[in-house]
Amino acid sequence: MEEIELTAQPYNAVELNAKPAWDLSELSYMTSLPMSTLLQLLDRIPARMFLMGRRKYIFREDAVAWIEDVARNNPYSRRQNRRG
Numbered sequence: 001m002e003e004i005e006l007t008a009q010p011y012n013a014v015e016l017n018a019k020p021a022w023d024l025s026e027l028s029y030m031t032s033l034p035m036s037t038l039l040q041l042l043d044r045i046p047a048r049m050f051l052m053g054r055r056k057y058i059f060r061e062d063a064v065a066w067i068e069d070v071a072r073n074n075p076y077s078r079r080q081n082r083r084g
Contacts, residue, residue: 021050021057031067045070 011029016022022030028038047066049058058066 017060019060021059022063023055023057027058027063030063041070045073 011026013030016026016030019026024038025035028035031038033041045066047058048062049056051057
């Protein structure tokens with residue numbers, strides 16, 4: 001019998017979109033942000049989350065609303081400190 005290796009990653013984006021709620025590692029994957037950056041953003045701009053056991057989860061709709069809020073409050077601007 002062939003051994004199956006169980007790993008937490010890579011996630012499948014299609015399967016994640018089917019889930020109603022994501023944990024922080026799944027949110028990190030879906031936003032392509034490192035976990036440390038995501039945690040810093042969540043400290044600065046909190047999102048609606050809930051606990052299930054010891055894990056934090058966010059509903060997919062709340063995650064999208066939070067991303068839109070972050071984008072609205074932090075518009076992209078080109079860096080001005082170019083070296084010539």
